[in-house]
Amino acid sequence: RKEVEQDPGPFNVPEGATVAFNCTYSNSASQSFFWYRQDCRKEPKLLMSVYSSGNEDGRFTAQLNRASQYISLLIRDSKLSDSATYLCVVNLLGNKLVFGAGTILRVKS
């Protein structure tokens, strides 16, 4: 079983739609969690950290469920510019971060 698993998608949604991605992780000792965004042929960039109490940044909401070992990302009012690959990242111990393979989002007009 992979340490971090994501649905590869693609998720094809119209502008203005709400879309949610889940990510599961296998190691219950995982300490911290993140969502990164990667545009085509570009480097990944931090979208947001995921806190135990859940957190929101504008149209983006991240949730953590430690009991079920998954994190989620909700995007409201999708924009064309949200089209990208969303990477789930888990910090297992100290300096090692494990990346999921990513979920592709395509927002269409």
Add this chain to the structure above:
Amino acid sequence: NAGVTQTPKFQVLKTGQSMTLQCAQDMNHNSMYWYRQDPGMGLRLIYYSASEGTTDKGEVPNGYNVSRLNKREFSLRLESAAPSQTSVYFCASRRTSGATDTQYFGPGTRLTVL
């Protein structure tokens, strides 16, 4: 402030050739990383360096060596390139301060081994 820079951006090698990928960061971060990204597999950690003078193996270290030359620079060397090393290579540095934990990536090196 250039962030993380990588050279070269593109490289084509023949099987058995060697090369070094260069990475530098100007953000005074202690931790630096080398990843490879292959289709459908996400980023996989090759090596990392928690601080100047230390390096540790990641998930896929075979066929690679690294050098943390100083706090700014972390290079990745392929001694004898193989077609299986065709990939996109990303270098990253990491800032951890209080509640902040962010990796900053370079633009990547696209390597093809024939």
